[in-house]
Amino acid sequence: MNSEFTIAVHSLVLLAYRSDRSATSEYIADNVGTHPARVRKVLSFLRKAGYVVTKEGSGGGYTLACDPDEVSLAEIYCITSIGSIKPSWCSGDEEEDCMIACNMADVMDGIFSEAEERMMTYLEQLKISDVLERVRVQASKK
Amino acid sequence: MNSEFTIAVHSLVLLAYRSDRSATSEYIADNVGTHPARVRKVLSFLRKAGYVVTKEGSGGGYTLACDPDEVSLAEIYCITSIGSIKPSWCSGDEEEDCMIACNMADVMDGIFSEAEERMMTYLEQLKISDVLERVRVQASKK
DNA sequence: GTATACTGTAATTATATTTATAACAGATAC
DNA sequence: GTATCTGTTATAAATATAATTACAGTATAC
Numbered sequence: 494m495n496s497e498f499t500i501a502v503h504s505l506v507l508l509a510y511r512s513d514r515s516a517t518s519e520y521i522a523d524n525v526g527t528h529p530a531r532v533r534k535v536l537s538f539l540r541k542a543g544y545v546v547t548k549e550g551s552g553g554g555y556t557l558a559c560d561p562d563e564v565s566l567a568e569i570y571c572i573t574s575i576g577s578i579k580p581s582w583c584s585g586d587e588e589e590d591c592m593i594a595c596n597m598a599d600v601m602d603g604i605f606s607e608a609e610e611r612m613m614t615y616l617e618q619l620k621i622s623d624v625l626e627r628v629r630v631q632a633s634k635k
Numbered sequence: 636m637n638s639e640f641t642i643a644v645h646s647l648v649l650l651a652y653r654s655d656r657s658a659t660s661e662y663i664a665d666n667v668g669t670h671p672a673r674v675r676k677v678l679s680f681l682r683k684a685g686y687v688v689t690k691e692g693s694g695g696g697y698t699l700a701c702d703p704d705e706v707s708l709a710e711i712y713c714i715t716s717i718g719s720i721k722p723s724w725c726s727g728d729e730e731e732d733c734m735i736a737c738n739m740a741d742v743m744d745g746i747f748s749e750a751e752e753r754m755m756t757y758l759e760q761l762k763i764s765d766v767l768e769r770v771r772v773q774a775s776k777k
Numbered sequence: 778g779t780a781t782a783c784t785g786t787a788a789t790t791a792t793a794t795t796t797a798t799a800a801c802a803g804a805t806a807c
Numbered sequence: 808g809t810a811t812c813t814g815t816t817a818t819a820a821a822t823a824t825a826a827t828t829a830c831a832g833t834a835t836a837c
Binding site: 660671672676678691693696 | 810811813824825
Binding site for chain 2: 494495496498499500502503506507510524525526527566578579580582583584585586589591592593594595596597599600601603604605607608609611612614615616619624627628629631632
């Protein structure tokens with residue numbers, strides 16, 4: 494799976510944790526453990542989908558624009574990583590004179606799509622606030 | 636996802652389609668669209684797990700050693716690609732002085748594991764014979 | 778209006794992963 | 808013994824991913 498999903502979830506959880514304060518891409522990048530430009534790219538998708546509000550210029554940054562109780566990981570997955578279950582490599586070849594070789598790519602494609610849907614029904618149940626709660630539980634274990 | 640899963644499923648479906656005839660790695664590789672050495676590597680895993688029987692030497696090759704009605708894609712996924720849902724890249728850093736940064740990697744790890752389990756309950760229902768049937772249906776559409 | 782501090786985005790470089798290929802030992806059939 | 812196969816490792820090539828650089832655009836403070 495694409496790690497932009499991880500970056501998006503981490504960023505949203507961080508913003509939810511900081512309640513309504515804004516955060517710069519540098520601050521988020523440091524917390525996530527990546528480069529600010531990468532955070533800006535991922536959060537730019539979230540902004541276009543309305544999950545965060547961004548403010549350019551001095552004193553700018555990112556703030557949460559959604560209710561963490563309402564937003565599921567499935568929505569975030571759709572924005573950042575849909576289709577990433579399926580490997581880019583495909584078996585078979587349409588030109589071969591064999592029923593298996595000709596059709597395996599299509600069949601596997603369907604299987605990967607259905608598998609992804611199953612995974613997404615799970616992610617639908619998980620909200621950003623649940624992830625934050627899991628972080629709290631994990632922290633209390635240490 | 637790792638494409639060894641695709642190669643394994645394709646090979647098993649091909650062997651099931653050819654009933655009890657054996658096939659060489661070169662024949663399978665040509666059908667799958669990869670290198671014989673890669674087929675040998677993947678089928679070597681399947682042999683160790685008892686799904687195929689191999690015969691070395693002249694006239695050798697691979698034959699199915701399982702009932703296609705009984706073997707699910709979940710079993711094959713376990714052998715070839717377990718854990719491949721989770722991206723190798725992890726966010727956060729245990730050393731940071733922030734609850735989110737410290738625990739996000741563990742939390743995401745758990746989420747990816749659960750997501751993978753959901754996907755696997757779907758793959759459990761799909762047998763090798765179902766995949767062969769899907770190939771037949773797909774072929775009849777053309 | 779100019780300096781400063783941000784985001785947005787594209788281009789480039791570096792790194793990691795994946796796939797293909799080569800090579801050869803070991804096994805079996807003839 | 809020779810030809811044909813698998814098993815396995817090592818290496819090279821291709822691809823995908825992540826980091827970095829660069830700079831235009833925008834808002835703020837002075």
